Amino acid sequence: xxxxxxxxxxxxxxxNDLYQQLLDDAETAPRRNAARRKIVHPxxxxxxxxxxxxxxxxxxxxxxxxxxxxxxxxxxxxxxSRSGRHRHLAEECLYVLEGKGYDLHQDCDVEITDxxxxxxxxxIKRFDYEAGDVIxxxxxxxxxxxxxxxxxxxxxxxxxxxxxxxxxxxxxxxxENAPEYVEGMALTPELVRRYLRAERRSAGCNPSVPNFP
Numbered sequence: 001x002x003x004x005x006x007x008x009x010x011x012x013x014x015x016n017d018l019y020q021q022l023l024d025d026a027e028t029a030p031r032r033n034a035a036r037r038k039i040v041h042p043x044x045x046x047x048x049x050x051x052x053x054x055x056x057x058x059x060x061x062x063x064x065x066x067x068x069x070x071x072x073x074x075x076x077x078x079x080x081s082r083s084g085r086h087r088h089l090a091e092e093c094l095y096v097l098e099g100k101g102y103d104l105h106q107d108c109d110v111e112i113t114d115x116x117x118x119x120x121x122x123x124i125k126r127f128d129y130e131a132g133d134v135i136x137x138x139x140x141x142x143x144x145x146x147x148x149x150x151x152x153x154x155x156x157x158x159x160x161x162x163x164x165x166x167x168x169x170x171x172x173x174x175x176e177n178a179p180e181y182v183e184g185m186a187l188t189p190e191l192v193r194r195y196l197r198a199e200r201r202s203a204g205c206n207p208s209v210p211n212f213p
Contacts, residue, residue, distance in 0.1 A: 037065045047187035052084040053077060053145075053178035054187070054195060061162055071162050077101070077147040077154040078180065078195045085144040085176035087118075090164035092137040099147060099154035100130040106142040116171060142175065153196045 037044075040063065048055045058072040059065055074097070077083055087108065105125045108118040120142060128148070129135055135156070137143050147154035164170060180195065 033066060035064075037063075040065060047192070049181060049185040049187055050084075051174045051177045051181050052086060053082075054180060054192065058157070069161060069163055070159055072157060072159045075145070075156045075158055076192065076195065077145060077156070078198045079147060079152055080150040081147050081179055081198075083145040084174060084178040084181065085142065086172065086174045087140060087142045088160075088164075088173070089140050089169050089171040090160050091139045092158060092160045094135040094137070094145075094159070095157040096129050096131050096133045096135065097155040097157055098131050099149055099152050100128075101146050101148045101154045102126055102128045103135060103137075103146070104144050105137065107138070108140050108142065110140050140171075144176070 040058065044063075046057045046060075046063070048057065052075070054076045056074045056076070057063065058074060059067045060071050060073070075083060075094075077099075085104075103126070105127065107121045107123070107125075109121060111117045118140060127135065145154070145156060
């Protein structure tokens with residue numbers, strides 16, 4: 001047996017019980033999980049006026065639920081409005097809960113070496129949908145949701161796998177804000193109802209609140 005490399009690997013005085021921590025984590029997981037929610041009621045689902053638009057978070061890593069791998073939110077797009085425009089490495093699936101609309105998708109050429117590079121392709125594709133349809137957004141695709149109805153809201157349920165983030169691949173970039181976005185806005189049920197009733201606004205308008213009746 002060769003021991004010539006002993007002078008290299010034998011070095012160091014640092015001790016740490018990392019394996020024991022794995023055992024302890026496995027042993028205490030059932031007790032921790034028992035305190036995590038399996039049922040989330042509407043009043044426990046946080047609102048957010050995000051750069052991507054008006055969201056109600058259904059499942060999120062920050063909500064202390066039993067879900068380990070998936071995040072989900074409901075996106076509400078007011079009549080005639082649109083979401084923000086963004087790109088992320090993780091693929092996304094959306095269910096059209098209410099209304100009708102369309103997506104614009106722009107594929108990107110990607111190179112991952114020591115660094116991560118992406119370049120949008122020239123072609124922008126349009127996909128129309130209505131309630132009951134499912135939208136698939138491929139990895140690293142620039143995309144934006146549009147409400148095609150000037151009188152009714154569009155509601156989407158978005159699900160995305162948080163494993164990408166846990167693997168260090170949380171490549172998320174916001175390219176355009178939703179028209180309704182106002183930094184720090186606190187949403188309430190009444191304010192959301194007003195957004196749902198809002199009449200179509202002119203293109204390029206970015207009001208802090210909708211034109212309420």
